[in-house]
Amino acid sequence: MTGTGSGASxxxxxxxxxxxxxxxxxxxxxxxxxxxxxxxNWRCGQGEIDLVARQGSTVVVCEVKTRRSSRYGHPHEAVTRAKAARLRRLAVAWLQAHDVPAARVRIDVVAVRVGHGDPVLEHLRGVA
Structure with a gap:
């Protein structure tokens, strides 16, 4: 058996x-x-949430998409309807697992583009 020992390419x-x-x-x-x-990076059997934050009484589940170029489209395009539905289910699972009361739950996406110069962040609120 050969390899780097880390298990990842x-x-x-x-x-x-x-x-x-x-x-x-x-x-x-x-x-x-x-x-x-x-x-x-909270994980459960249904998937992973990149970031969970609180803004006032709102719990914000945040999907982060990072790209070096737009070769495969804008990072926000990676959040499909199916992905948004999964994020809503994960939000419920996170709230239940952590017994966190929330008046509201919101799904946001932060797109990060890195490459030449400073990183560029775009924050879309309430995508799902």
Missing amino acids: PGHRVRRALGDLGERLAAQHLQALGYEVLDR
Whole structure:
């Protein structure tokens, strides 16, 4: 048996590092707007939530999409109706698992584009 011992291909590690960077930048963006980040990379049997934050009495489930180029479309385009429905189900699961009362729940997307120059973030509120 051969390999690097990490179990992940070099391409997977590069994508994971890019995703981690995007999530870190998105969390900083939300905090700068006054949100409280409650959780990162929460997983359950139904999937994963990138970020969970609170804005006042609203719990915000945030999908982060990070891209180096628009070659595969704008990052927001990756959040399809099916993905949005899954995020709504994950939001309910997160609230139940953490016994967090919320007057409202909102699904946001933060698109992060990195490449030449400073990263560019776009924050869409209430996508689902």
